[in-house]
Amino acid sequence: MKLKKLRLLRKMSTTELSRISGVHQTTISALENNKHASPGIDTVERLARALRVSPLYFFEDRVRTPFDLVNDLPSEISDFLLREESLPYLMLSKKAFENGISSMTIEQLLRVLQETYSTGKTRGDENAKERKRKDKGTI
Secondary structure, three states: OHHHHHHHHOOOOHHHHHHHHOOOHHHHHHHHOOOOOOOOHHHHHHHHHHHOOOOHHHHOOOOOOHHHHHHHOOHHHHHHHHOHHHHHHHHHHHHHHHOOOOHHHHHHHHHHHHHHHHHOOOHHHHHHHHHHHHHHHHO
């Protein structure tokens, strides 16, 4: 069941997973339908690599990935998590968490950055203009 769920979340057909992993399509189908009791470690490793998870994901019931939570997330979040290009953002989030930076601090930083980019101005630009105005008035 975990294999099929993860394959579907990755939006892969059994044919595509077979091509990427090198595991025969009938084996994948048998595993997904519980008709193949114990695949070899090589098979598990190939499937895990193709689906970009640890092989432990398939062996341990308690091993979970964010993909197990995807169905409970808003679609825009699950879509983001499943995109490869989201990895740098997830790594930054992890780094911020490890360094004790709160989500509120990150939200404030994002607001400042959005304001800066939307107006095309920085506070430094505004301060420089103010200094020029004062300099002109005193000369």
